[in-house]
Amino acid sequence: MVRSSFAKLLAYFPDALRLPLSRLPETDTVRLMELRLRIGRNLHAVRQGLEFAVLRDGTLRREPAEGIRITPQIMDAVFKNLCSHSLHSVQHQIRQGFVTVAGGCRAGLCGTAVMQGGSIETIRGISGINLRIASERTGCALPLIDRIGKRACTGGLLLTGQPASGKTTLLRDLARILGAELRVCILDERSEIAAVQNGIPQFDVGVQTDVFDGYPKADGIAAAVRVMSPQLLICDELGDADEADRLLQTLHAGVQIIASAHASSIAEAMQRPQIARLMAAGIFRTAVLLGSGTECGSICAVQHFQEAAS
Amino acid sequence: MKLTGALLLLLAAAGIGCRAAADLRNRVQYLRLLRQLLTAICTELRGNLPLIPDLLHTLAANPAYRSLHFLRCAAADAAQFPDCWQRALADDPAPDADTRRILETVGQTLGSTTLSGQLDTLHLCDERLQHLLHDAEQSAAQKGQLYRSLGILSGIFLVILII
Numbered sequence: 377m378v379r380s381s382f383a384k385l386l387a388y389f390p391d392a393l394r395l396p397l398s399r400l401p402e403t404d405t406v407r408l409m410e411l412r413l414r415i416g417r418n419l420h421a422v423r424q425g426l427e428f429a430v431l432r433d434g435t436l437r438r439e440p441a442e443g444i445r446i447t448p449q450i451m452d453a454v455f456k457n458l459c460s461h462s463l464h465s466v467q468h469q470i471r472q473g474f475v476t477v478a479g480g481c482r483a484g485l486c487g488t489a490v491m492q493g494g495s496i497e498t499i500r501g502i503s504g505i506n507l508r509i510a511s512e513r514t515g516c517a518l519p520l521i522d523r524i525g526k527r528a529c530t531g532g533l534l535l536t537g538q539p540a541s542g543k544t545t546l547l548r549d550l551a552r553i554l555g556a557e558l559r560v561c562i563l564d565e566r567s568e569i570a571a572v573q574n575g576i577p578q579f580d581v582g583v584q585t586d587v588f589d590g591y592p593k594a595d596g597i598a599a600a601v602r603v604m605s606p607q608l609l610i611c612d613e614l615g616d617a618d619e620a621d622r623l624l625q626t627l628h629a630g631v632q633i634i635a636s637a638h639a640s641s642i643a644e645a646m647q648r649p650q651i652a653r654l655m656a657a658g659i660f661r662t663a664v665l666l667g668s669g670t671e672c673g674s675i676c677a678v679q680h681f682q683e684a685a686s
Numbered sequence: 687m688k689l690t691g692a693l694l695l696l697l698a699a700a701g702i703g704c705r706a707a708a709d710l711r712n713r714v715q716y717l718r719l720l721r722q723l724l725t726a727i728c729t730e731l732r733g734n735l736p737l738i739p740d741l742l743h744t745l746a747a748n749p750a751y752r753s754l755h756f757l758r759c760a761a762a763d764a765a766q767f768p769d770c771w772q773r774a775l776a777d778d779p780a781p782d783a784d785t786r787r788i789l790e791t792v793g794q795t796l797g798s799t800t801l802s803g804q805l806d807t808l809h810l811c812d813e814r815l816q817h818l819l820h821d822a823e824q825s826a827a828q829k830g831q832l833y834r835s836l837g838i839l840s841g842i843f844l845v846i847l848i849i
Contacts (some may be wrong), residue, residue, distance in 0.1 A: 462737040464801040
C-alpha cells in the first residue's frame with residue numbers, strides 16, 4: 377500500500393499551482409517523487425528519476441508546449457508558506473538549505489547565501505525549491521528482509537544509494553516491521569522518517585518505536601541510548617565525525633544500528649572516512665545498495681562484511 | 687416638571703463630559719495592553735521560536751488580551767497569516783489611525799525575517815506605542831478633568847437657562 381504526502385503539499389501552493397496539481401490523477405501523484413520550482417521556468421514534477429512539466433490541465437509532459445511558469449511572486453509565496461510565515465522557527469533548517477514541511481516532505485532551497493562570521497546565516501533570493509514528496513510504502517522492506525534475513529537487518533545494516541533512491545522510505549518501513557518486535561529509536565533530525573507533528577508520528581513506524589525528532593543525530597544517539605534503552609537505532613544520512621563517534625560508543629552499549637548514506641555503490645560508501653571507520657569497527661555487518669531512477673527502491677547489491685572478512 | 691427636566695439636562699451634560707474623559711482613560715488602557723502584547727510576543731519569539739499561527743493561538747487564549755478584538759479574529763483564522771492579521775485589523779474599530787499603522791507593521795514583521803530582525807522591528811513599534819501612550823496619558827490627565835468640568839458646567843448653564 378502506498379500513501380503519498382502529495383495532498384498535504386497542495387496547501388502550500390498558491391492557486392496558480394494548486395489547481396493544476398490537484399487535477400493530476402492519483403495514479404500519477406502516488407508515483408511522484410519531487411516537485412521542482414525554478415524562477416522563470418516551468419513547474420516540473422519528477423517521476424522515476426525523470427522530470428516532467430506539469431500542464432494547466434493536470435497532465436505531465438516531457439516536452440511541454442505551455443507549462444506553468446514560476447514567477448518571483450509565486451516562489452516567494454510558496455517559500456513563505458513552507459516556512460509557515462515563521463522564518464525564525466526554521467532558521468536553523470534554512471541555514472542547512474532545507475525546510476521540513478507537513479507529512480515528512482522536505483523542501484530543498486536554492487538561492488543566495490548570506491554569510492556571517494564565515495558561516496551561512498540565511499538564504500535570500502530563493503531561486504529554486506525542490507520538494508521531495510514523502511511516501512509510506514507499507515511492505516517495501518519485505519523483499520530486503522526476505523533477501524538478507526531479519527537477523528542481518530538487526531545486526532548492523534547500512535543502506536546506500538543515490539539521492540532519491542528510496543533510502544528513507546525503506547528505513548521507515550524497516551522501523552515499522554522491526555518496531556513490532558524490538559525497542560527501536562528513530563533519530564529523525566529532519567523529521568522525514570516519522571514526520572512527527574505535535575508528538576505524533578504521521579507515518580506508521582512501529583508500536584515499540586520512539587522518535588527523537590529534530591535532534592542533531594550525534595545528540596540524539598546519546599540521548600536515545602541514555603534514556604530509552606533501545607535495541608535498535610535507526611537514522612538517516614550518516615556523515616560527520618561526531619555522529620560516527622557517538623555510534624562507536626553505542627557499539628559498547630549493545631545497541632544495533634540501521635543507517636543510510638549517500639553513495640552510488642557500496643565501495644564508494646566505504647571510501648567515505650566516517651563510514652569506513654564504522655565499518656572497520658564492526659558497526660555495520662551488511663551493506664545494501666539501492667537502485668535509483670526507474671529502479672528506485674530495488675536492491676541492487678548486498679555485501680556481508682563478516683563473510684568478506686572471513 | 688421644569689425642575690425635573692433641568693435635572694435631567696444637568697445629568698446628561700455631566701454624563702457626556704464624564705464619557706469623554708473615560709474614553710481618554712480607555713485609550714491609555716488600550717495602549718498599555720498593546721505594549722504588554724508586544725512584550726509577550728517578543729518573549730515568546732525569543733524563548734520558544736513558535737510558528738506564528740501557534741503564537742496567535744497562545745496569545746488569544748490568554749484572558750489578559752480578551753479585549754483585543756483583532757487578536758481573537760486573527761487567531762481564529764491563523765492559518766491564513768499574515769492576511770488574517772490585516773483583515774482582523776481592518777474590521778476592528780478600536781485602534782485609531784496611528785495605532786493601526788503600528789499594528790499593521792507588527793503583522794508585516796512577524797515571521798517575515800530572522801529572529802533578531804523581528805525583535806528589532808518590534809522594539810521600534812514598541813517605542814512608537816510608548817510615544818502614543820505618553821501623549822494619551824498627558825491628554826487623559828489634562829483633558830479628562832476639563833471634559834468632566836465642561837460637562838457639569840454646561841449642564842449648570844443649561845439649567846440656569848431653563849429656570
